[in-house]
Amino acid sequence: MTTKIITPANVEFRKKLDIRPGDSVRVWQKIEEAKGKFRLQAFEGLVLARKHGKEAGATFTVRKVIDGIGVERTFPLYSPMIDSVEMVRRSKVRRAKLYFVRREAAKEIRHQMRRVMNAKYEEETTEAPVAEVTKETVKA
Numbered sequence: 001m002t003t004k005i006i007t008p009a010n011v012e013f014r015k016k017l018d019i020r021p022g023d024s025v026r027v028w029q030k031i032e033e034a035k036g037k038f039r040l041q042a043f044e045g046l047v048l049a050r051k052h053g054k055e056a057g058a059t060f061t062v063r064k065v066i067d068g069i070g071v072e073r074t075f076p077l078y079s080p081m082i083d084s085v086e087m088v089r090r091s092k093v094r095r096a097k098l099y100f101v102r103r104e105a106a107k108e109i110r111h112q113m114r115r116v117m118n119a120k121y122e123e124e125t126t127e128a129p130v131a132e133v134t135k136e137t138v139k140a
Contacts, residue, residue, distance in 0.1 A: 009078045015054050017077070017085060022093035023047045027062060027075055028083040040083055043073055048098045063101065070105055 019025060026044040033039055045064030052058040058077035063070060075082060 009080050014078055019047055019050055019060050021047050021098050022091040024088040026086040026088055030081045030083055
């Protein structure tokens with residue numbers, strides 16, 4: 001039987017942690033490797049939502065883009081698997097939940113794809129003109 005040794009979260013520190021939607025944060029999470037060994041892995045992104053205030057079940061959702069794909073994770077605020085939360089940047093937003101960022105990101109990707117397709121079409125249609133072969137050029 002294996003026992004997991006997980007350090008408890010510092011509840012007082014986490015209560016004072018002022019995470020708001022619009023903040024860019026780096027969440028250091030403990031990932032279990034083989035046989036009780038842990039490593040830290042960072043998840044850095046934009047805070048979309050903070051739910052349930054400072055209660056025991058409080059969570060916050062972080063979104064980041066990896067290779068053009070949006071990835072969202074919801075972290076429990078008092079989870080012992082979270083080692084630390086670093087504030088990278090704070091932004092002023094006018095919403096409590098930033099779920100519209102999903103649609104805006106998809107819209108931006110569609111616009112980029114449209115630009116790429118238009119550039120390819122213009123490249124194909126503007127090829128160099130082919131010189132015409134006439135009887136005079138053949139005799140020369």
